[in-house]
Amino acid sequence: MSQTIVDALAASSAALVVALDAQDVDAIEKALPxxxxxxxxxxxxGVWAPSPRLKASLLAAMGSVDAARLRLRYLAxxxxxxxxxxxxxxxxxxCTPATYGRQPR
Structure with a gap:
């Protein structure tokens, strides 16, 4: 796996988090694709050769992706x-529930 791909993933997910926090629809529409x-x-x-630096980068990227996922669920x-x-x-x-509750998945 390429470190550049992981770095690009982290940057993309961070951009989505920033766009969601700013509630900027244009930025969200750009960040999602x-x-x-x-x-x-x-x-x-394909197959990746793990390295300590790559694992750390993946964990950081996943944290950013998870932050975006939580924001999307909250907004929904x-x-x-x-x-x-x-x-x-x-x-x-x-067409409305009597009380609010999370929809089952």
Missing amino acids: DLSARVAQMKAQ DRNQQHIDMLAEAAGRFD
Whole structure:
């Protein structure tokens, strides 16, 4: 595996986290395909020769990817709450839960 690919993955995921925190839709739309391309590069690499530096870089990149995943889940939950509140305000109790709860997976 190439250290450059891992570094690019870390940079892409960090850019997505920054875009999510700024709530910048244009930056999010730019960061998502870039992150997807970096993941595809990693998959296409095939067998990797592990090294201590590469393992450390992968752990750092995974931390950044996990931070983006948590932000996306939070934003999805928050949007669902807003949709439910709007449905309730409109009297559409047929399409909103009585109380808020996480959707089962």
